[in-house]
Amino acid sequence: MKSAGVICLSKWLINILTIALLTSCSMQSSPILFPKGPVTETERELLFLAVLIMLSVLVPVYLLTFWACWRYRASKNNCYRPQWHKDWRVELFIWAGPVIIIGIIGYLVVVYTYRLDPYRSLDNRANIFRVQVVAQNWKWLFIYPDQGVSVVNELAFPSHRPLSLEITSDTVLTSFMIPALGGQIYAMAGMKTRLNLESYKPGHFIGRNTQFSGRGFPKMAFDVYAMSPADFSQWLEKVKGAKKVLDVQQYQQLISSEKGHPVEYFSAVEPELFNRIIAKYTGKGRPLPLLKPDNLE
Amino acid sequence: MLGKLTFDALPFYSWVAMGGAAITVLAVVLAILAVTWLGKWRYLWSEWFTSLDHKRIGVMYIILALIMLVRGFIDAIMMRAQQAIALNEGGYLPPEHFEQIFTSHGTIMIFFMAMPFLTGLINVIVPQQLGTRDVAFPFMNSASLWLTAAGAGLVGISLVLGRFSTAGWTGYPPYSGIDYSPGVGVDYWIWALLVSGVGSTLTGINFITTILRCRAPGMELMKMPLFVWTAFCTSILMAFAFPALTVAAGLLGLDRTLGMHFFTNDLGGNMMNFANLLWIWGHPEVYILILPAFGIYSEVTATFSKKRLFGYRSLVYATAAIALLSFTVWLHHFFTMGSSPNINAVFGVATMIIAVPTGVKIFDWLFTMIRGRIVFHPSMLFTIGFIVTFVIGGITGVLLAIPPVDYLVHNTTFLVAHFHNMLIPGALFGYFAGVQYWFPKAFGFKLNQFWGKMVFCFWIVGFYLAFMPLYALGLLGMPRRLEQYTEPDWQPFLIVAAIGASFVLVGIFSVFMQFYISIRERNLNRDLTGDPWDGRTLEWATSSPPAPYNFAVIPEVNDIDAFWAMKQKGKAFLCHQHYDPIIMPKNTSAGVLVGLFGFLLGFACVWHIWWLALAGVFGLVVVITVRSSQEHSDKVITAQEIRETEQKRQAVLLSADKTVNNGSLV
Ligand code: HEM
Ligand SMILES: [Cu+2]
Numbered sequence: 001m002k003s004a005g006v007i008c009l010s011k012w013l014i015n016i017l018t019i020a021l022l023t024s025c026s027m028q029s030s031p032i033l034f035p036k037g038p039v040t041e042t043e044r045e046l047l048f049l050a051v052l053i054m055l056s057v058l059v060p061v062y063l064l065t066f067w068a069c070w071r072y073r074a075s076k077n078n079c080y081r082p083q084w085h086k087d088w089r090v091e092l093f094i095w096a097g098p099v100i101i102i103g104i105i106g107y108l109v110v111v112y113t114y115r116l117d118p119y120r121s122l123d124n125r126a127n128i129f130r131v132q133v134v135a136q137n138w139k140w141l142f143i144y145p146d147q148g149v150s151v152v153n154e155l156a157f158p159s160h161r162p163l164s165l166e167i168t169s170d171t172v173l174t175s176f177m178i179p180a181l182g183g184q185i186y187a188m189a190g191m192k193t194r195l196n197l198e199s200y201k202p203g204h205f206i207g208r209n210t211q212f213s214g215r216g217f218p219k220m221a222f223d224v225y226a227m228s229p230a231d232f233s234q235w236l237e238k239v240k241g242a243k244k245v246l247d248v249q250q251y252q253q254l255i256s257s258e259k260g261h262p263v264e265y266f267s268a269v270e271p272e273l274f275n276r277i278i279a280k281y282t283g284k285g286r287p288l289p290l291l292k293p294d295n296l297e
Numbered sequence: 298m299l300g301k302l303t304f305d306a307l308p309f310y311s312w313v314a315m316g317g318a319a320i321t322v323l324a325v326v327l328a329i330l331a332v333t334w335l336g337k338w339r340y341l342w343s344e345w346f347t348s349l350d351h352k353r354i355g356v357m358y359i360i361l362a363l364i365m366l367v368r369g370f371i372d373a374i375m376m377r378a379q380q381a382i383a384l385n386e387g388g389y390l391p392p393e394h395f396e397q398i399f400t401s402h403g404t405i406m407i408f409f410m411a412m413p414f415l416t417g418l419i420n421v422i423v424p425q426q427l428g429t430r431d432v433a434f435p436f437m438n439s440a441s442l443w444l445t446a447a448g449a450g451l452v453g454i455s456l457v458l459g460r461f462s463t464a465g466w467t468g469y470p471p472y473s474g475i476d477y478s479p480g481v482g483v484d485y486w487i488w489a490l491l492v493s494g495v496g497s498t499l500t501g502i503n504f505i506t507t508i509l510r511c512r513a514p515g516m517e518l519m520k521m522p523l524f525v526w527t528a529f530c531t532s533i534l535m536a537f538a539f540p541a542l543t544v545a546a547g548l549l550g551l552d553r554t555l556g557m558h559f560f561t562n563d564l565g566g567n568m569m570n571f572a573n574l575l576w577i578w579g580h581p582e583v584y585i586l587i588l589p590a591f592g593i594y595s596e597v598t599a600t601f602s603k604k605r606l607f608g609y610r611s612l613v614y615a616t617a618a619i620a621l622l623s624f625t626v627w628l629h630h631f632f633t634m635g636s637s638p639n640i641n642a643v644f645g646v647a648t649m650i651i652a653v654p655t656g657v658k659i660f661d662w663l664f665t666m667i668r669g670r671i672v673f674h675p676s677m678l679f680t681i682g683f684i685v686t687f688v689i690g691g692i693t694g695v696l697l698a699i700p701p702v703d704y705l706v707h708n709t710t711f712l713v714a715h716f717h718n719m720l721i722p723g724a725l726f727g728y729f730a731g732v733q734y735w736f737p738k739a740f741g742f743k744l745n746q747f748w749g750k751m752v753f754c755f756w757i758v759g760f761y762l763a764f765m766p767l768y769a770l771g772l773l774g775m776p777r778r779l780e781q782y783t784e785p786d787w788q789p790f791l792i793v794a795a796i797g798a799s800f801v802l803v804g805i806f807s808v809f810m811q812f813y814i815s816i817r818e819r820n821l822n823r824d825l826t827g828d829p830w831d832g833r834t835l836e837w838a839t840s841s842p843p844a845p846y847n848f849a850v851i852p853e854v855n856d857i858d859a860f861w862a863m864k865q866k867g868k869a870f871l872c873h874q875h876y877d878p879i880i881m882p883k884n885t886s887a888g889v890l891v892g893l894f895g896f897l898l899g900f901a902c903v904w905h906i907w908w909l910a911l912a913g914v915f916g917l918v919v920v921i922t923v924r925s926s927q928e929h930s931d932k933v934i935t936a937q938e939i940r941e942t943e944q945k946r947q948a949v950l951l952s953a954d955k956t957v958n959n960g961s962l963v
Contacts, residue, residue, distance in 0.1 A: 029786045030773045032705050043701045050699060054692045057656065061688050064663050069681060072602070074670040081668040085605040090664055094611070098656035102695075106646045109699050113642040116701035119635070172472040173568055175633060175708055179774040183704020186634045188569070189471065189562035193635035210708035212465055212778040213472060215392040281562045290563065293476040297393065297463050 031180035031206070036226075037199045039116065039182035046112050050105055057101060118185050119194045122162035128196075129161040132274040133176060135169040135187040135209065137257035137294060138216025140176075143274055149239045150246045150273075152254070152264040155207060156235050159226035162198040168278050170255055172296065175211035178224050184210055190281030199226035214296030216259035223263075239265040246270060248288060257294040300905035301481065306459045313394045318457045347884040349435040350845055351420050354442050356739055358417030359732070361446055363808070365409040368453075370805055372402035374798045377763070381795035383781040384788050395780040396463035397482065401452060403466025404486060407582070408493055409449040411720070414728045415589040416445070416500050419528045421739055422731075423504065425836035425843065426522045428513025428852045428859070433506035435882045436924060441496040441503065443892025448493025451899050455485040459903070462486035465778060467575060468549065470560035470568045475553040481903050484553060488899035490546045494539050495895075501535025504528055513835070515854035519613065522834040522857075523606060526613050527592030530620035531585050537624075538581035545574035554902070569634055576627035584623040587719065588616060590727020591658060594680045597730050598662045599858070600830050601677040602669025608661040609857060615654035615661075622651045632700045633707050641700040648698035652691060659684060674830070675749030679730035682757045683722050690718030693768065711771020714764045721760050729756070729808075736815075737824040741841045745818065748811035755804035763797025766790035825953035826870075833858035838869065840946045846879045846934060849943050870955055872947050876939040883932045887924035891917060 027033060035041040071078055121128060132143040133155075143150045155178075157163050167176050169187035177184030181197040187209075199205075208221035227235060242265035244250070250266075251273065270276075272286070279287035308314035332338055345353055375398055379388045390398070424432055432438050455461040462482035464473035473483045508529045512521070521529075548559040549571065558564040560571045599606040606612065628636070628644040662684060671677065693715040696702050706712060729752065737743045770790050775782065815822065828837040838860045839847050850873050856862035863869040898913030900906075924930070 027769065027773070029784075032772045032774065040705065043705050046699060047696060047702050047705070050696055050702065051692070054695060058688050058692060061659060061663070062685060064667075065681060065684050068663055068666040069671060069673075072666060072669050072671050074603075074672045077670070079668055080603070080670050082604045084668050085607050085609065085665075090660075091608055091611055094608070094657050094660035094664070095653070097660075098653040102649045102653050105695060105699070106649055109645040109649065110642045113645060113700045114638045116704070117638040118704065119637075172477055172562075173469055177708075177774075179705065183701065184633050184707060185704070186631070188634070191635075206774075208774075208776065210776040211469075212396075212776075214463075214477070215396075218392075218779050218781045283563075293562075295479050296472060296477045297396075297460075297480050297482065 034180075036180040036201075036203055036205060037182060037197060038122075039197055040180060042112070042116060043183060046108065046116075049108065053101060053104055057097070116183075118183065118196060120196060121164060122196045122198050127161055128164040129157050130164050130166070131155065131157065133165050133167040133187065134274065134277055135167070135171060135174040135176065135213075136255050137171045137214065137296065138209075138220040138259055139261040140207070140209075140220070140222050141254070143269055145274070147236060148268060149236065150266040150269040151239060152261055153222040154225070154263045155222060156225040156227055156232060157199075158229050158232040159199045159202045160229065162196060165195040165197070166274065167193045167195060168274065170277050170280070171293070172213050173211055174209045174213050174220070176207070177210050178205055178207035180205040181224070186211070190278055192278060202226050202228050202231065214257075216257065219260040240267045242267045244268075246273065251288065252291060255291065257296065298906075298908075300901075300907070302458065302904040302906065306481075306904075308457065311391070311394070313390065314456075314460075321453060321456045342886075343884065346889050347439075347886045349431075349439050349882045349884060349888075351424050351432050351435070351438060352739060352843065354438050355417040355420030355422075358413040358420060358442055358445070361449060362410050362412075362414035362417060362728075365405050365413070365449060367805065369402050369405040369410050370801065372398045372405070374795075374802060376402065377791075377795040377798040379780065380782075380791045381788070383779075383791075384785060385783055386781055388781050390780065392780045393460075393463065396778075397461045399778055400462045400465050400468075400482075400486070401455075404462075404489065405449075405452060406720070407466060407586070408490065409445070409452065411586045411724055411728075412493070412497060413445055413449075415531070415586065415724075416441075416497070418593070418728060418731045418735070419500075419504060419531070419589060422735055422836055423525055423528050424507065424511070425738070425839055425847055426525050426834050427508065427511055428516060428835045428838075428848060428854060429507070429511040430846045430848060430851075430879065431511075431881065432503055433511055434503050436885060436887060436930070437499050437503050439885070439888025440891040440921075441499045443888045444496030444499075444895050445493045447892040447896035447899065448489040448496070450896050451485055451489040451492065451903070454900070455482070459485065467579070468546075469575075470549060470552070470571050471562045471566070473549060474561050475556075476561065484550070484903040487546045487550045487553070488903055491543060491550070492895045492899045494543050494546070497535050498539040498543070501532040501537075501539065504532035505536060508532070513852050513854050513859075516859070519610070520854060520857050520859070522592075523595035523609070523612055523616075524589070524592035524834075526616055527588040527595075530616050531588045534581040534585045534588075534620055534623065538578045538585065540578075541574050542578035542582075545571055545578065548574075550902070554905075569631070572631050572634070573627065576630045577624070579630065580627045581620075581623045583716075583719065584619055586724040587727075588620065590683075590724045590731075591616065593676075593727045593731040593734070594662060594683060595665075596834065597674075597676045597680050597734055598665045600734070600832055601672045601674050601680075602666045603672070603831070604665055604669035605833075605858060605861075606661070607664040607667075608657075611657055612661050615657045618654040619651055622647070622654075626651065629698055629703070632703045638700075645698050645700045649695055652695055655691060659688065674733065675744075675746055675753055676730040676733035678750065678753045679726040679733070682753060683726045683730075686718065686722035686757070686760065690715060690723060693718060706771050708776055709771035710767040710775050710777055713777050714767035714771060717760075717764050717767075721764075722757070726756070729753075734830070735836070737822075737829045738827070738836055738839075738841050738843070740819075741824055742815065742819040743822040743824055743829055745811055745815045745822070748807055748814055751807040752804055752811060755800050755807055759797050759800030759802075759804055761797070762800055763794045766793045766797075825949050826955050828860075828869075833861040835859050838863070840949075844939075844942050844946075846881060846939070849873065849876055849879075849939050870947075870950055872943070876936040876943070878936050879934045879939065880931050881934060883930055885924060885930065887920050890920045894920065 134141040167187045169189045174187045175184045185193045185195045205224040207224045244266045245268045246266035247270045276288045279285040308318040379390045459481040551557045558566040626648040629648045824841040827841045894913045894916035901909035
């Protein structure tokens, strides 16, 4: 029938159009396709590998479908075998094909899931750069335990050292992600998750929360700077020059909900602040006082 | 007296809210006026609302689904319009509306569009394919329908009184807890799910029983049509998965209403327990949605390739394997919670294993087409469109099942594109194909094919335009549920997606246009034989529309394609000398009352109107007790009435040039 041919054709046209669109529009800005660090790069490698393997199903299915539609259309009366409904060779092929492909990808899953475990440290203890991350409404607080400073909505680190993040939330479930450097991980109140990232060279990236968390969610993004050692010391000086202390009182003010909080520097932090934030919800250790949560709706 | 319900609940706080409320109220008022003006209340009540006929219940389910499809789509196109212009605060929707809209869109599409649609199709067709006269529990069937409608009503009324949830269709705590979402929205969501969830569980139980106990003599399990098999697996999933949702939503309700701490941040609550429970239901749910569609594709492919289904056994085992495996993979929805690589690897591999039986099915359909005589009926077009589009969704699904890849694209529009890829060309196209295919069976005339093709063209083009860009946007790092953004690179893709949504709009328009044109031209397209497509399974043996009892004499089955075999042997349209009286359930208003009290109970619990909640429970208990202990809930259709009906059918068959065999000779 003619209309079927037309429809098949139009579908192909659309596919081609979409692909053209993808390449012409600026996919260049994709943090995932153009990674800036080894973690995303390996994750991308896995993505491409899996896509390639699966193209070996996609292409035969497409060819088979269009060929079958064309060759066995009713108007053509071709080789009609109404009783042909089983054939062990075909059955073997249609079970074995997917099994093999899934076998290969399954193997990749196991290998890469261990290799890309976000908790796995990327270097020895001495060289990693530690930052503690707290999700708030609707901003991110970064605590630098080794430098004794703290920053809102800006994450800077020396690019020659891998970043080792400890993450928690002082509000609802959120998800921390810097796509150019690696995948995401949830931030949950009363719990601590980890993420290890690394940047190839100095650069500026965007990080954000990807898990919807209320009205200010679209603005819950932050700048990430991987810096040369010299730039980083300079930046640290700037933070230390802020002369503001993030003590308990200041912290309790900070957590009230806001959209688009400006970058803010604290030259000193209450010791153990990160653990005391977690303790608010577990009740263990020395918890900070629990405030009445905000209405996020 | 009215609990939390005060004048503040009225939507006078914004134009968007007033608009939504006005349209809802207007639509209801217009519908009521129209029925009154046509004088059809009595007819609707006695022939439809109180009917226990599985075919009518099925049709009502599908009408509900179509109404909710429109409602859900209005939400969708509003979001698409917003995101197309929302660069740098350019949108027209304030966040609190955008949030309600994505939540109601997801909730409506899953619970009140897809679920009723597939339940309706199962209701109309499965008993006929089984060669039986009714479902196992007709009254329970009616109660399920009205409970589903009650749930939809709760979502609907939230537009007028109060607001709907903003927590997304998954309603994750602690955001959805009372601390962070003190409004009534989440309660509406919870009660809509609880009330309709009971309906779905009961439907599952009903069809498990029907399929196991009510088959025509000779129909062994391995001779059941594939749609029955998929309906069977879906029913099992419904009966076993929905309780998990009921528990999850119920515990969240306890947290919110009675101040408990199952999922709160503090005092020992743990939100990941909610995520576990939700997805222990949620993953089987996606197979609840898709398996019946797979069944429809199987029936359509065989019929319109004029060929026996290839690899029937493979298809059955694949279906059963999918149903079983679907309970073992739920953790893939939160690979990013920081679980160990052991756990993620196990669940990643388990998820992928499901791709094997799914792939097998695709090939079985293709080999059914090969060496057949393919007729491109609209339902077949949907099937072909499904095959080529679904493989893309399958591939992105496997990608999402690779934990490290999921770390990158979880919570982005890549995920949104993936699940729409499964839900639209996968599930919804199947339901549409089912409508194109079975409409003549339900109503006695065929649908206009030109408009059927229009439906297909606009939906498929619209789908590609609306969702392929979202895959790209996901790779650009765009999170889902985003009300506005600052990346100019995203906008072109979002504009294309909005154009795609307007194609879908024309597609939806075509759906209704097709009904309108077909009803207008019904006399040209009468299906006199009951078998318009030269079908293979037993539903085509009945008249179109079937008599209330479907089969005057229960058929004997001894082949997979039972009706096809009968036609081959010349035993298809038997005329019998002798008829036995048939006992059928009487109509009852109890089902409607169950729905009504369910609605009142839900509404009362949302607004803390406790006396009304008690009244609702009391009403439910009374109605169910009274109806269940009724002595005379059946009526008898006498042999005389049956003979008259059947003789009329034979006259019509003869007029359509079908030879009617005299039953006594055979
Ligand atoms: C008809 C065309 C459709 C369009 C244009 C559409 C569009 C959308 C959009 C724009 C979103 C929000 C995406 C985001 O969060 O960024 C969405 C979410 C969603 N859609 Fe659709 N949709 C359509 C059909 C469907 C259908 C048929 C179903 C189910 C059977 C469905 C189920 C969902 C679900 C479950 C969500 C997630 C809601 C949430 O985030 O809580 N959609 N859709
Ligand atoms: Cu799943």
